Amino acid sequence: MKRIESTQNSLVKHWKKLVTTRKERDKSEEFLIEGFHLVEEALKKEGAIVALILRDGVEIPHGWSIEGVHIVEVNQAVANEISETEHSQGIFAQCRQPKHSEDEFASWKKVLMIDAVQDPGNVGTMIRTADAAGIDAVILGKGSADPYSPKTVRSAQGSHFNIPIVKGSLMEWVGRVKEAGIEVIGTGLQNAVNHSDVDPQTEFALIVGNEGSGVAPELLDQADKIVKIPMYGKAESLNVAVATGILLYAYVKR
Amino acid sequence: MKRIESTQNSLVKHWKKLVTTRKERDKSEEFLIEGFHLVEEALKKEGAIVALILRDGVEIPHGWSIEGVHIVEVNQAVANEISETEHSQGIFAQCRQPKHSEDEFASWKKVLMIDAVQDPGNVGTMIRTADAAGIDAVILGKGSADPYSPKTVRSAQGSHFNIPIVKGSLMEWVGRVKEAGIEVIGTGLQNAVNHSDVDPQTEFALIVGNEGSGVAPELLDQADKIVKIPMYGKAESLNVAVATGILLYAYVKR
Numbered sequence: 001m002k003r004i005e006s007t008q009n010s011l012v013k014h015w016k017k018l019v020t021t022r023k024e025r026d027k028s029e030e031f032l033i034e035g036f037h038l039v040e041e042a043l044k045k046e047g048a049i050v051a052l053i054l055r056d057g058v059e060i061p062h063g064w065s066i067e068g069v070h071i072v073e074v075n076q077a078v079a080n081e082i083s084e085t086e087h088s089q090g091i092f093a094q095c096r097q098p099k100h101s102e103d104e105f106a107s108w109k110k111v112l113m114i115d116a117v118q119d120p121g122n123v124g125t126m127i128r129t130a131d132a133a134g135i136d137a138v139i140l141g142k143g144s145a146d147p148y149s150p151k152t153v154r155s156a157q158g159s160h161f162n163i164p165i166v167k168g169s170l171m172e173w174v175g176r177v178k179e180a181g182i183e184v185i186g187t188g189l190q191n192a193v194n195h196s197d198v199d200p201q202t203e204f205a206l207i208v209g210n211e212g213s214g215v216a217p218e219l220l221d222q223a224d225k226i227v228k229i230p231m232y233g234k235a236e237s238l239n240v241a242v243a244t245g246i247l248l249y250a251y252v253k254r
Numbered sequence: 255m256k257r258i259e260s261t262q263n264s265l266v267k268h269w270k271k272l273v274t275t276r277k278e279r280d281k282s283e284e285f286l287i288e289g290f291h292l293v294e295e296a297l298k299k300e301g302a303i304v305a306l307i308l309r310d311g312v313e314i315p316h317g318w319s320i321e322g323v324h325i326v327e328v329n330q331a332v333a334n335e336i337s338e339t340e341h342s343q344g345i346f347a348q349c350r351q352p353k354h355s356e357d358e359f360a361s362w363k364k365v366l367m368i369d370a371v372q373d374p375g376n377v378g379t380m381i382r383t384a385d386a387a388g389i390d391a392v393i394l395g396k397g398s399a400d401p402y403s404p405k406t407v408r409s410a411q412g413s414h415f416n417i418p419i420v421k422g423s424l425m426e427w428v429g430r431v432k433e434a435g436i437e438v439i440g441t442g443l444q445n446a447v448n449h450s451d452v453d454p455q456t457e458f459a460l461i462v463g464n465e466g467s468g469v470a471p472e473l474l475d476q477a478d479k480i481v482k483i484p485m486y487g488k489a490e491s492l493n494v495a496v497a498t499g500i501l502l503y504a505y506v507k508r
Contacts, residue, residue, distance in 0.1 A: 235386035241495075
């Protein structure tokens, strides 16, 4: 088992940068996760973990399947250096950002498209919600929070290892799903019908948008339908992750 | 117009404590809000504002009705002392926590009961969601985050001034609503039906619970029905605020 005791070690510097900078995550196509729950979820996904990182005194729970997993032991100083939490559990994993092939794209029938949602917690909660609702993939457009930031990953509670997450141009994606005959449902206030007027469907692409400005008009122009969630009280709007949950559970046909 | 320039002023110390300690908020039955949006919402609610606080150079927008509102001007140092945000808008209000009379209780037909939800952001988002769904009141049981903490107030986006928020014993409240003939819907995994098997209703009390352990068993024992939201993917659960949104919009009859 490899052991690292210096915060100046180049691998530790890489881990630290994975936590603090999007640039490092984008360049290496990796991310760092922390805590028993997330690491357990990552272990279930073959090939997700580059290295499992254990602080002195932390033991791998019975029943975890760690065959073939590269383990690195670290001291308290290194653990402190890469931890994002106040009361660290002392277990981490350096993970690969999953890649997706063209073949997979063709099999996606229900997708969530996220247009410029900026809060990492919202993006993470939306990934978790899409996973729970049985959505096939999440497409993140430009201007959205990095799906692999520590806060997003924490909010998603392990769903990063369950559901494909793709970054790309939403205009291109809308074109692609429309070509496949999948209905595109936008969310907005103008020319919109009440969300409950649209029936559950076996195939759809739902587009949700920025916390303040909503979905970009050029995307809504391409949508087959625009829906809105009615405000029955005095609130002006819903949190975007809550709205996403209401819509996904309304449209997923079972 | 009153003006304060010292961070040692007793009123400034009170404001600061309203931001930082639940004890001060509970004792004084007040809270502090920050930013144009929240202050504008507070102004719409008669009697909500004790004092409107303006930093040097910040002007009250045209169209705001501030007749009879007590205004305090402060310098940058005082504004920094009481601000919770990185880029403060320099406008604040010292507000009263609204009180509710027995008469009001009798008129509530749709209520959301929150059992020990600990994250302030979740509680705030749930208050906002209940407001949007046209719920009559939110009842917060023991162990829940303080609804008047800065983070909760920010997440609720002004809904504190739209919907009654009551702190109390949920066991007592469940008894009260049952006596009024209102159906109590608990959320849980055991003895639960799928949420979509319960029809929209004109009167109901929905109980949602702690992020980890859910609703307390003794409360579920009192519920008329227990519902669960099905997990169609691999996620183990939904965020509690997202789940609350799905359920409220499923049950509110229009």
